[in-house]
Amino acid sequence: MTNKTDAHQTLTLGDRVQADRVHTSLxxxxxxFEQEMDKIFSSTWVWVAHASEIPEAGSYKNTYIGRQPVIAVRDRKQQVHVLLNRCRHRAATVCEGKKGKTNSFVCPYHGWSYSLDGALRGVPHPESYADQLDKGELGLVSLRVEEYAGMIFATFKDDIEPLADYLGPAKKWIDLFMKQGGGYPVKVLGEHRFRFPGNWKIQLENTTDAYHFPLVHKSFLSSVDKQTEEMLDFVGGPGYVEDLGNGHSVMVMIPQLIDLEENLDAPIPGRFAELAEQLRAEQYPEQEVRRIVRAVGGSGFNLNIFPNVACSMAFFRVLQPISVIETEIHHAVITMDGGPQAANQARLRLHEHFQGPMGFGTPDDSEAWERVQKGAGAGTDLWIMLNRGLPGEKPTADGRASDVSAETGMRAAYQQWKKLMTA
Structure with missing residues (x-):
């Protein structure tokens, strides 16, 4: 007789992802989890930085691809490199600051030094190596890097498809999201970081989950004005979720805010009336006032880019797997580089209202994610249901779509997970 534990253990990885559900063991x-680090995070395009985070020669950002520490850095020719943060001598990290500017990377253990492109430049007391040290073979390991609309991705696989092909239909949504610059370049100005005791895929699911919003974010909805509350009452509205291929998806919550430059003559929402008046007082033309105010409010959609980044209404949400039961989240606020100070301050206040430990959104989300992980420990052969909206899914030019509260985005992500994990 086969018990439930045996049934769980005999499932293949492919069996654990069905069309309408995934196994809790994920x-x-x-x-x-160990296989995911190899077959997903080391085998596909992973987001590492926004171009504004490394704006000048010598600018760097420390981050991770899966659990491997990497440095995103801009060299003196303005080329971006993503380097493994590991000295080629005895493996010590060569850079510890989260972000900054430097002329080179020097290992603190034995002093090996590397240029901004990762090339090995200096070794203390080289005479001890005689002629057996080939500097050309011992530079920092450099990954393949490509960029789209300021979003920098890296991969360990040299033979992978070009980034533009991987993003596919998601590119047009990235272009729309970047209109939040309001005519100025988009700039990352800071971020909230926190960890929650749960698996990284729980958060991945959340970005295109409208079903939870009225319940989990009831406290947030109670903290906004009536006009904003009505705008955010989108679960029964005309929005939709669309599978964009390769695990990417978009959840359109407020269709009238897909393109922020359309219908600028519409009335300015009451919550932005004071900002609009301040911009007018600073002599900004009326059309520019409207464009900036519209950008401050954010886009009406969330875009999920598999496996680790979301363009979520008004910020970048980046996930970093720590262990099978722990994930770190970065919520990076985006502002207008060179834009009006009043507009950027308003954007920061909006970000703080929802994100961070004192926000009305993040604590409620993380509580829900923690409870999912806790509940996943109950039973030995149970499934996570992802069938909401499945009967109403219809083909589109870019994939498949269903109503805004459908679990289409989650199904899209898990099909890509299955493809990579069983390759």
Whole structure:
């Protein structure tokens, strides 16, 4: 007789992702997590930075691809490199600051020094190596890097498809999202970082989950004005979720805010009336006032780019797997580089209202994610249901779509997970 534990253990990775559900072991099995680090995070395009985070020669940002520490850096020719943060001598990290500016990277252990492109430049007391040290072979390991609309991605795979092909239909949504610059370049100005005790895929699911919003974010909805509350009452509205291929998806919550430059003559929402008056007082033309105010409010959609970044209404949400039961989240606020100070301050206040430890959104989300992980430990052969909206899904030019509260985006992500994990 086969018990439930045996039934769980005999499932293949492919069996654990069905058209309408995934097995709970995807949240709890350490062996599966280890395979994800190799077959997903080391085998596809992973977001590492926005161009504004490394604006000048010598600018760098420390981050991770899966659990591997990497440095995104701009060299003196303005080319971006993503380097493994590991000295080629004895493996010590060569850079510890989160972000900054430098002329080179120097290992603190034995002093090996590297240029901004990762090339090995200096070794203390080289005479001890005689002629057996080939500097050309011992530079920092450099990954393949490509950029789209300021979003920088890297991969360990040299033979992977070009980034533009990987993004596919998601590119047009990235272009729309970047209109939040309001005519200025988009700039990352800071971020909230926190960890929650749960698997990284729980957060991945959340970005295109409108179903939870009225319940989980009831406190947030109670903190906004009536006009904003009505705008955010989108679960029964005309929005939709669309599978964009390769695990990417978009959730359109407020269709009238897909393109922020359309219908600028519409009435300015009451919550932005004071900002509009301040911009007018600073002699900004009326059309520019409207464009800036519209940008401050954010886009009416969330875009999920598999596996680790979302363009979420008004910020970048980046996930970093720590372990099978722990994930770190970065909520990076975006502003207008060179834009009006009043507009950028308003954007920061909006970000703080929802994000961070004192926000009305982040604590409620993280509580829900923690409860999912806790509940995943109950039972030995149970499934996560992802069938909401499946009967109403219809083909589109870019994939498949259903109503705004459908779990289409989650199904899209798990089909890409299955493709990579069983390759």
């Amino acid at each position: 949240y709890t099995d350490p062996a599966i």
